[in-house]
Amino acid sequence: MKRVVTTLGALLLAFGVAATAVADTYPSQTIRLVVPYPPGGVSDLVGRVVADGLKARLNQTVIVDNKPGASGVIGTQDVIRSKPDGYSLLVGGLGGLVLPPLVDPKFPIDIDKTLTPIAGIAEFVNVMIVNKDLPVNTVQEFIDYAKARPGQLNFGSTGIGASNHLTAELFMQKTGVKMEHIPYKGGMASLNDLRGGNIHVVFENLPTVVGQIKAGAVKALAVTSAYRAEQLPEVPTIAESGIKDFNVTSWMGMYGPKNLSPDLKAKIAAALVEVARDPATKERLQTISFLPVDRDTEAFTSFVKSEHDRWKQVVDTAGVKVVE
Amino acid sequence: MTKARIFGSQDVLAGLMFILIGAAALALSSAYPHGTSTRMGPGYFPTLLGWLLTGLGALIAARGVLSPGASVPGGSPRCALVLAAVVAFGLLLKPAGLAIATAVLVGLGAVANRDFRAIEIVLIYLVLIAIAIVVFVYGVGVQLSIGPA
Amino acid sequence: MDLFSALSLGFGAALQPVSLLYCFIGVLCGTLVGVLPGIGPMATIAMLLPVTFGLDATSALIMLAGIYYGAQYGGSTSAVLVNLPGETSSVVTCLDGYKMARQGRAGAALGIAAIGSFAAGCFGTALIALFAPPLAQLAIQFGPAEYCALMVLGLIAAVVMAQGSLLKAIAMIVLGLLFGTAGTDVNSGYQRFTFGLPELAEGVDFVVLAIGLFGLAEIMVNVESKEKRTVLVNPVKSVLPTRADLRQSAMPILRGTMLGSVLGVLPGGGALLSSFASYTLEKNLARDPSRFGNGAIEGVAGPEAANNAGAQTSFIPMLTLGLPSNGVMALMIGAMIMQGIVPGPQVVSDQPRLFWGMIASMWVGNLMLVVLNLPLIGLWVKMLSLPYRMLSPAILLFSCIGVYTLSSQPFDLILTALFGFVGYVFIKLGCEAAPLLLGFVLGPMIEENLRRAMLMSRGDPIIFLERPISLGLLLLAVALLVAVLLPSVRKTREEAFQE
Numbered sequence: 003m004k005r006v007v008t009t010l011g012a013l014l015l016a017f018g019v020a021a022t023a024v025a026d027t028y029p030s031q032t033i034r035l036v037v038p039y040p041p042g043g044v045s046d047l048v049g050r051v052v053a054d055g056l057k058a059r060l061n062q063t064v065i066v067d068n069k070p071g072a073s074g075v076i077g078t079q080d081v082i083r084s085k086p087d088g089y090s091l092l093v094g095g096l097g098g099l100v101l102p103p104l105v106d107p108k109f110p111i112d113i114d115k116t117l118t119p120i121a122g123i124a125e126f127v128n129v130m131i132v133n134k135d136l137p138v139n140t141v142q143e144f145i146d147y148a149k150a151r152p153g154q155l156n157f158g159s160t161g162i163g164a165s166n167h168l169t170a171e172l173f174m175q176k177t178g179v180k181m182e183h184i185p186y187k188g189g190m191a192s193l194n195d196l197r198g199g200n201i202h203v204v205f206e207n208l209p210t211v212v213g214q215i216k217a218g219a220v221k222a223l224a225v226t227s228a229y230r231a232e233q234l235p236e237v238p239t240i241a242e243s244g245i246k247d248f249n250v251t252s253w254m255g256m257y258g259p260k261n262l263s264p265d266l267k268a269k270i271a272a273a274l275v276e277v278a279r280d281p282a283t284k285e286r287l288q289t290i291s292f293l294p295v296d297r298d299t300e301a302f303t304s305f306v307k308s309e310h311d312r313w314k315q316v317v318d319t320a321g322v323k324v325v326e
Numbered sequence: 327m328t329k330a331r332i333f334g335s336q337d338v339l340a341g342l343m344f345i346l347i348g349a350a351a352l353a354l355s356s357a358y359p360h361g362t363s364t365r366m367g368p369g370y371f372p373t374l375l376g377w378l379l380t381g382l383g384a385l386i387a388a389r390g391v392l393s394p395g396a397s398v399p400g401g402s403p404r405c406a407l408v409l410a411a412v413v414a415f416g417l418l419l420k421p422a423g424l425a426i427a428t429a430v431l432v433g434l435g436a437v438a439n440r441d442f443r444a445i446e447i448v449l450i451y452l453v454l455i456a457i458a459i460v461v462f463v464y465g466v467g468v469q470l471s472i473g474p475a
Numbered sequence: 476m477d478l479f480s481a482l483s484l485g486f487g488a489a490l491q492p493v494s495l496l497y498c499f500i501g502v503l504c505g506t507l508v509g510v511l512p513g514i515g516p517m518a519t520i521a522m523l524l525p526v527t528f529g530l531d532a533t534s535a536l537i538m539l540a541g542i543y544y545g546a547q548y549g550g551s552t553s554a555v556l557v558n559l560p561g562e563t564s565s566v567v568t569c570l571d572g573y574k575m576a577r578q579g580r581a582g583a584a585l586g587i588a589a590i591g592s593f594a595a596g597c598f599g600t601a602l603i604a605l606f607a608p609p610l611a612q613l614a615i616q617f618g619p620a621e622y623c624a625l626m627v628l629g630l631i632a633a634v635v636m637a638q639g640s641l642l643k644a645i646a647m648i649v650l651g652l653l654f655g656t657a658g659t660d661v662n663s664g665y666q667r668f669t670f671g672l673p674e675l676a677e678g679v680d681f682v683v684l685a686i687g688l689f690g691l692a693e694i695m696v697n698v699e700s701k702e703k704r705t706v707l708v709n710p711v712k713s714v715l716p717t718r719a720d721l722r723q724s725a726m727p728i729l730r731g732t733m734l735g736s737v738l739g740v741l742p743g744g745g746a747l748l749s750s751f752a753s754y755t756l757e758k759n760l761a762r763d764p765s766r767f768g769n770g771a772i773e774g775v776a777g778p779e780a781a782n783n784a785g786a787q788t789s790f791i792p793m794l795t796l797g798l799p800s801n802g803v804m805a806l807m808i809g810a811m812i813m814q815g816i817v818p819g820p821q822v823v824s825d826q827p828r829l830f831w832g833m834i835a836s837m838w839v840g841n842l843m844l845v846v847l848n849l850p851l852i853g854l855w856v857k858m859l860s861l862p863y864r865m866l867s868p869a870i871l872l873f874s875c876i877g878v879y880t881l882s883s884q885p886f887d888l889i890l891t892a893l894f895g896f897v898g899y900v901f902i903k904l905g906c907e908a909a910p911l912l913l914g915f916v917l918g919p920m921i922e923e924n925l926r927r928a929m930l931m932s933r934g935d936p937i938i939f940l941e942r943p944i945s946l947g948l949l950l951l952a953v954a955l956l957v958a959v960l961l962p963s964v965r966k967t968r969e970e971a972f973q974e
Contacts, residue, residue, distance in 0.1 A: 041524040041806065047813055050528065066525065073659070075673065076882070106664060110673060156931055162664045184930055187661045187923065194798050200618035200931060209812060213797050213819020289815040324664035337640070340904040344646045351653055354668060364934025368665035371922045375653045382646040389642070398903050405695035405899065408871065409892040412691065415875045416888025431875060432868040438698045439864035450865055454872050465507070467522060468514075468880050 028088050028266060029062040035256075037093045038077025040070040044209055044292075048124050048254050049093040051286045055277030074098040075110055082116045086259040088266040092117065095254035097165045100310055104317045105163030106324040117257045119306050120267055121274040122297030124287055125253035127227040128169055128205045129212075130240065131220045133196055136203075141224050141243035144203070148179040155181045156201040158192030162324060165252050168313060169205040169226055171320040176245050196220060207252060208233065209291035226250040233291055253295065253309075255302055271299045335394035341387025348380030407438035423473045424463070428455050482604060485831025489839050494537055494832065497530070501538035502840045505545020506847060509552070512559040512690060513682050513877015516546035520806050524813075532814040533829050537836040539810055540790065543803050544596065544837065547786045548844045551588040551779055555581055556855055557870050559690040563681055564782035566912050567750045569689055571767060571774030582714035582856045584775050587724050589848045590716070591780035595732040596841030599787025602736050603794075603834050607823075610740045610788065611795040617741055619927035620938050624948035625741070626921040629748045631952045632755040633913040635959050644910050647901075651914025652921070654679060661923050674886040683887055684915060686874050687894025688901070688908040694867050695899045714853050716772075724776035727757050731780035739785030740792060741800065751913055753781035759958065787837060794830060796820055 033056065037049040046068060053064040069077030078098070084090035099117070103109040130141065138144040148155050159167035162185055174181060184201050186192040193211065195201045197219060205226060212233050215222045224240045225231050228249040240248040256274055258267065277283050278296040287294050297305055317323075332338055351372055361367030411434035418427035429451055436447045462468045488494060508519045520539050527535035550562030555572035568588065575584040602610070617625075633648050634641065657668040658678025669675040716724070734756065735749040757777045758767045767774050792798045797819035799805040808818045816826060823830050858866075878891050901908055932938035939945050 041521045041809065043809060047809065050525070050813070068521065073676075075676070108666075161661060182930060182933075184927055185662050186927075194615060194792075194796075195618055197796075197798075198615045198618050211819075213817035213821060216817070217797075217820035219796070219820050290812050336903075336905040337643075340643060340646075340906055343900070343904065344650070347650060347653070351668075358665060358667060359663070362934070363936075364929055366662070366926045366929065368660040368663045368667055371925075372653065372656050372667060375649055375656070379646060379649045379653065382642060382649060386640075386642050386646060396905060401899075401903065402699040405698050408691060408695050408698060408867075409895055411871060412875055412892040412895065413889055415872075416879070416885035416892075419879060419888075420883075420885065428872060431872055435694075435868040435871040436864060439867060440698075441862075442864050446865065447868075450868055454869055458872060458876060461507075461511075462876050462880075468876065469883070470876075470879075 028269060029060050031089060032063040032065060033060070033088070034065055034067045034090050035093055036067050036069055036077050036081050036090060038069055038074035038080075038098060041066075041068050044126070044207065044252075045093050045095070045098070045254065047209075047290050048287070048292060051283060051290075051292075052093070052123055052256075052274070052277055054286075055280060055283050056273055059273045059276055073102065078111055078117070081257065082111070082259055084259055086261040086263070086266075088258065088262065088270060090259065091120070091270070092257040093123075093254060094257050096252050096309060096313075099257070100306065101163050101165060101168060101313060101317075104310075104314055105322050108324070116260050118260055118262050118267065119303045120256040120258050120262070120299055121271040121278075122253060122255040122295045122302040122305060123274055123278055124292045124294050125251040126292045127208050127225045127231050127251055128166060129208050129215065129225050129231070129234070129237070130173075130203060130205050130223045131196065131211055131215065132203045132223060133199050133201075134219065134221050135199065136221065138223070139221070141238075141240055141245070144223055145177050145179055148181065153180045153182065155179075155203065156184045157181045158184050158186055158196060158201040158204045160192065161185050161187065163317075163322060165250075166205045166207070168316055168320075168322065169250050170203070171322060172248070172250065172316050173205070173240070173245075175316065175319055176248060193220070205250075212291050231291075232288065232293075253305075255297070255306070267299055271302075331394045331397060332391055334397035335390045336396050336398055337390025338387050338394065339390075339398060341383045341385070341390055344383025344386060345380050346383075348376050348378070348383055351376035351379065404438050404440070407434050411435040411438070419470070421475055423471045423475065424458060425455060425472050426474065428458060478604065481827065481831050482835065484828060485604075485833075485835035488533055488828050488832030489537065489835035493534055494836060495839070497534040497538040498541050498836050498840050499843055501541020502545035502548075502843050502847065505542040505547075506549040506844065508542070509546035509549020509562060511549075511877055512553055512686055512874050514880050515562055515682065516543045517802050517806070518880060519546070520803055524806060524810055527810055528813050532811070532816055532826075533832045535810055535814060536807065536829065536833055537840075539807055540833060540837060541840045544783065544786045544840065545844060547783050548589065548592050548848055551592075551775075552585060552848075552851075552855060555584045555588065555775070556859060557690070557866070558693045559870065559874060560685045560912075563685075563747050563916065564750045564778075564785070566685065566689075566909055567754045567778040568775055570754070570909055571769070571771050574768070574770035575772065575775065576859060578770050580770065580772075581859055582852050583716040583720050583772065585852045585855060586714075586716040586849065587720060587772055587776045588779040589845055589852070590721070591724065591728040591731065591776045592783035593841055593845040594728050595735060595780035595784035596787055596844075597838060598732045599736055599739070599784040600834060600838045600841070602784075602788060603791055603837075604831075607791050607795045610737075610791050613737075614740050614792045614796065614798065614800070616944060618942070619924040619931060620942050620945040621948065622741075622924040623921060623928055624939060624945040624952070625748070626917045626924070628948050628952040628955070629751060629917050630914065630921075631955050631959075632751055633910040635755045635758060635955065640905075641959070643906050647906055647908070647911040648914040651911035651916075652918035654684065654911070655915045655918025656922065661919075662926055672886070674882075674884060674890075678919070679890065679915075680881050680887065681912075681916065682881060683878060683891050684894055685912060686878055687891045687896075688898035688912070690870065690874050691891065691895025692898030692902055692908070694870060695895065696902055697863055698867065714856055715849075720772050723772055727753070727773040727777035728780040730756060730760075731777035732784045735781030735784030736788045738781075739788035739800075747782075747785075747916055749781040749785040750778035753777040755955075790833075790837075793818075794833070795823055797822065 035049050035053050037046045039045045049066045053066050057064045069080050081090050081092040099113050138147050157170045192204050196204050214220045222237045224238050224243050275296045278294040284294050355369045355372035358369030359367035360369040411431045415427045415431040432451045436442045508514045519542050550565040551568045553559040554565040554568040555576050558569050558573040560566045572584045731753040734753050738749040757773045758764050789800045792800045793804040799808050811818045878887050
């Protein structure tokens with residue numbers, strides 16, 4: 003019995019030493035940040051800024067590896083199947099990892115069992131934009147206008163269960179407004195119809211529409227976050243406009259395969275937090291309308307959990323499901 | 327108008343093919359929610375197409391029975407080698423690398439031709455593998471390993 | 476800013492040595508990936524995008540744009556020579572271009588494609604410089620109902636394009652529409668016809684389908700044939716188009732350019748529809764429509780001009796509205812954001828050097844392309860005189876690598892082989908593959924927009940008739956349908972009377 007305990011202890015010790023040793027020598031080869039979307043998208047842009055920051059801190063080549071396909075599933079599975087050695091990391095967030103399993107019971111990945119959150123890296127706000135000829139200028143005016151026309155207004159989204167779809171659902175739940183959901187493929191197609199007056203409102207990602215708003219092509223009524231966006235200081239938040247506790251941001255974080263050792267996780271998370279706090283990162287992210295966030299593993303894990311619970315409630319209340 | 331002409335008729339066989347595919351589409355899409363014409367479900371459009379295709383197939387086949395027209399030209403089993411080459415290439419590329427996969431593809435693809443010559447195949451292989459490596463691996467930057475993984 | 480000073484600013488930027496260099500790299504890459512089947516401008520731009528982050532914004536966008544329109548030039552080469560549509564838009568070029576090649580007129584086909592593309596490119600560029608803002612408004616006018624009507628018109632056009640039996644052509648379109656529904660449904664997220672395979676979740680890739688149906692099937696049939704030893708049926712005649720060819724092609728090029736310029740502005744299928752539309756138009760205007768499909772040079776000249784003009788004008792919504800009209804333009808928007816340029820309507824006024832520099836570079840790039848491509852024609856044509864037993868392994872290899880680059884999965888190649896078999900069966904049964912491909916591309920767009928339009932009208936189909944553009948397009952579709960059906964109805968009646 004004693005021998006068993008000793009052996010076990012020795013093994014554990016050896017394992018621990020090995021693990022620390024791994025963490026000590028890490029990184030000794032190129033690190034791959036897998037972005038499960040094509041280049042040029044928001045995940046890719048954030049991934050590249052973070053890759054540059056990590057490169058400087060870890061003294062190791064960090065490449066962004068775009069693995070698009072099946073709405074992010076292909077790239078995510080790539081990381082899940084990789085060795086948990088810290089050389090394959092995933093840039094993932096609300097839209098790709100939290101919302102899809104909530105609305106699709108057949109979603110092929112069990113995120114909790116296959117991935118481990120490492121740290122939060124960035125977020126951006128959504129803006130409530132309307133057609134520029136719609137006779138409303140504030141959120142309250144919009145609510146009154148919509149309530150006078152129940153079920154007659156349309157809102158666009160980038161697909162069922164997308165963050166801009168569920169944000170609109172949340173808005174309807176909190177205000178009692180009823181609107182029709184018109185899903186689109188990809189981010190920009192709905193903007194064309196918003197400008198043409200075929201749909202009336204979209205809760206769109208700030209990076210894609212900030213130019214449209216500044217040029218007066220669409221009207222911004224409010225931002226969805228608890229704070230005002232630096233790019234649009236004159237646009238109020240939805241909460242300021244009288245809808246209590248309305249706080250939605252789209253966020254992104256770094257994930258690794260499930261069995262990533264705690265030491266490695268801590269080392270990567272520490273580097274990521276440093277990157278997020280670096281003013282240079284902030285400046286680069288801001289030009290593309292993002293905001294860095296410095297959530298370490300613990301904060302990020304509980305944040306992901308709270309986001310999951312909150313959106314689950316929205317999804318369940320609205321009855322949003324892929325299979326009717 | 328003989329039976330053989332009807333069964334060998336391009337139109338009759340094409341019609342039957344369309345009916346078959348249309349029916350398969352109908353069977354598969356019957357499991358998808360159909361929705362209403364306002365809120366069309368994922369099954370609405372495919373079901374519509376399935377009926378359309380089955381109907382068109384029936385028309386084409388019927389016309390073929392009435393006037394068979396051109397009959398199906400004969401084939402040669404050698405053309406299956408072309409498909410085998412593509413499939414083999416796909417299965418071999420990752421585990422065996424570009425050099426071996428290309429050898430199999432070029433070999434099968436060349437042998438499919440009636441007038442192939444063995445020495446020529448080797449030469450073609452050498453030229454093609456060189457081009458493939460220069461153009462795709464170094465030029466376009468496709469991530470491919472040349473030798474076995 | 477008046478046009479003259481705007482253009483001089485633009486040419487000032489585009490004629491900088493560094494801009495010329497990146498423009499050249501762009502069009503060279505574009506030509507190369509255009510010629511190679513499978514690897515399209517989208518994949519190439521995606522691969523090169525990270526490289527451009529190190530460049531200044533103008534150089535980066537000039538290069539990326541060059542890849543896009545360069546690929547339209549290159550795409551016709553493999554279509555004409557070996558019946559492989561290198562790009563979506565060159566499907567139509569296969570129809571008459573490949574026939575011309577077999578008749579020993581590959582040089583004429585390639586030459587007219589290059590000349591037509593150049594003329595269209597120049598015109599398209601001028602159009603952007605002069606009328607970009609009003610044309611951009613056209614894009615906004617197009618809602619779901621309008622798109623749906625446009626796509627219906629496109630489908631009718633596909634029927635006109637058919638060479639043999641009308642019924643079979645319609646069946647092939649429907650089959651194409653059906654293939655197009657495979658994958659994840661946009662409106663509900665439902666997986667259709669995927670057989671539980673994650674590789675099919677995004678549907679069948681166009682390249683897989685086109686290479687299978689056109690390229691592989693053609694090789695299979697050629698391998699079987701007893702006498703033929705080369706692609707050529709007749710010996711090569713002249714390497715370049717003759718005077719008669721040019722005269723015959725002038726009007727089709729002009730009409731194709733006009734069509735392409737307008738359709739290219741529309742998001743989605745615009746640029747692709749333009750080559751189909753131009754073919755249909757030429758066939759309908761021709762004195763002897765039966766020449767089409769048997770090597771009519773107008774069937775190459777018009778569509779090639781149309782697709783290149785469309786490629787140019789598809790930049791208009793992206794540059795002036797900040798709205799991308801296709802996947803490539805979405806990537807360009809990504810490139811802009813990464814460069815710190817906020818895409819949107821203000822780019823024209825905030826970044827005049829970038830905007831006008833890009834426009835000027837397109838003209839410069841088109842000139843480079845024609846200079847680059849014309850001398851290559853001789854080389855291409857010589858390649859065709861190689862014995863088929865040497866050519867076919869090469870076509871197979873390049874097709875296969877091209878397919879593999881789509882997603883690096885063996886599954887795509889197996890699917891290509893499957894479609895090769897299907898295409899072979901189609902040839903044996905006398906079914907044309909081109910209408911199927913058009914149906915395949917238009918299918919998802921029709922369904923999406925139809926469902927969107929019905930949602931917006933809360934189920935009332937009157938939405939298609941009460942909107943003027945949609946009504947106009949539908950009336951045009953009906954007129955076209957009547958024009959096609961009348962002669963064939965008359966013919967059957969004449970036949971009936973004779974019996």
